[in-house]
Amino acid sequence: MAYFPFFVDIEGKRCLIAGGGTVAFRKALTLMDYGPDIVIVAPRVIPEMERLIKESRGKLTWRRREVKETDLATMDFVIAGTSDEEVNRRISNWCRERRIPVNVADQQEECSFIFPALIKDGDITVGISTGGNSPALARYLKKQLKDAIPKGLGSLAKQLGSYRDMVREKVDSLPVRRSIFRAMTEEGIRQGGFSGEQAEELIERMLAEHEK
Numbered sequence: 001m002a003y004f005p006f007f008v009d010i011e012g013k014r015c016l017i018a019g020g021g022t023v024a025f026r027k028a029l030t031l032m033d034y035g036p037d038i039v040i041v042a043p044r045v046i047p048e049m050e051r052l053i054k055e056s057r058g059k060l061t062w063r064r065r066e067v068k069e070t071d072l073a074t075m076d077f078v079i080a081g082t083s084d085e086e087v088n089r090r091i092s093n094w095c096r097e098r099r100i101p102v103n104v105a106d107q108q109e110e111c112s113f114i115f116p117a118l119i120k121d122g123d124i125t126v127g128i129s130t131g132g133n134s135p136a137l138a139r140y141l142k143k144q145l146k147d148a149i150p151k152g153l154g155s156l157a158k159q160l161g162s163y164r165d166m167v168r169e170k171v172d173s174l175p176v177r178r179s180i181f182r183a184m185t186e187e188g189i190r191q192g193g194f195s196g197e198q199a200e201e202l203i204e205r206m207l208a209e210h211e212k
Contacts, residue, residue: 002131003114011035014074018067018091019081020045023105027079028052028060033120035059039075041067042082069094077101080110108132117142122154123161156188163199170203180206 013036017024020042028038029052040053041063053060063071067087072078078095080088080102092110095102104110116127117138126149128141163184171177180203187202188194194202 003129005116005127005129007125007127010076012037013076014039015077015079016041016067016071016075017079017081018042018071018087019079019083019105020049020062021081021083022046022048024079024081025049025052027081027103027105027115030115030118032056032059036076037061039063039071041065041071067091072098072100075100077113078103080104080107119146119149120154121149121152122158124154124157150189152192153189156185156193159193160184160188163196166196166199167203171207176207 010031011034015031015036015038017028017038017040020040024040024042025046025048028040028049031038032052036059038056038060039062040049040060043065045053045062050062053062067082072094078091078100080091082088082091085107088104088107089110092102092104092107092112094100096112101113102111103113103115108114111132114129114132116129117135119126119128119142126145128138128145130138160181164181167177167180171180183206184194184199184202187198
């Protein structure tokens with residue numbers, strides 16, 4: 001079954017990752033770009049995870065022991081990434097009882113949400129899912145799409161966002177606004193961005209065209 005791609009702001013949310021191996025490390029590394037507070041629960045972690053924890057400036061903390069049910073208190077979502085399927089299943093059950101979203105590594109039937117293959121450039125995120133059927137295919141699609149997406153679109157998206165208030169102040173008509181945003185996007189892609197002065201000129205020019 002296909003999964004619906006909710007995009008959720010997780011900055012400042014609390015995430016529990018059970019496990020300290022390669023799988024848990026990859027999940028933590030991916031999540032770090034989105035700003036949650038992550039708690040790692042594991043007796044041991046691989047050197048890469050330990051280094052990530054030290055470099056995280058407090059965004060990752062490590063409880064050096066086996067995971068307990070009480071660890072779920074105050075958590076917004078959970079990743080079960082231990083090497084023990086039974087432990088992962090137990091964590092999934094705890095989460096489901098409390099209606100806490102949970103992802104279980106390599107056990108799709110135990111997940112209430114799945115990790116897509118991600119392409120990230122600034123505030124632009126593309127998520128790719130095969131419904132858990134083929135991670136290899138998701139990775140293939142990720143590579144194909146990443147190669148096809150022009151460089152620098154993340155910076156352009158941020159730039160375009162900074163002009164939204166300007167357009168709203170100058171333009172009352174929603175259809176005209178949409179035309180302006182579309183033209184700004186096309187122009188920005190064509191020339192790799194533009195200045196505030198160029199944005200104002202484009203707005204004034206399109207307003208004049210619509211008033212004819």
